[in-house]
Amino acid sequence: MALTLYTNKQSRGVVVDWLILDLGIEVERIEVAYGEEMKSAEFLKLNPFGKVPVLVDGDL
Secondary structure: OOEEEEEOOOOOHHHHHHHHHHHOOOEEEEEOOOOOOOOOHHHHHHOOOOOOOEEEEOOO
């Protein structure tokens, strides 16, 4: 099962990315742009607040 981290390098997602790196966990990292991309219907399905970080674990 793969983890996916949706983040932005100017957000608190950097801390989550750092923790994942320290724990040696494999994760697919997806950079999400502020503005329209975070407010897109597709991203709002992951986080209705339209914010990052979002960590997806399979279907969760």
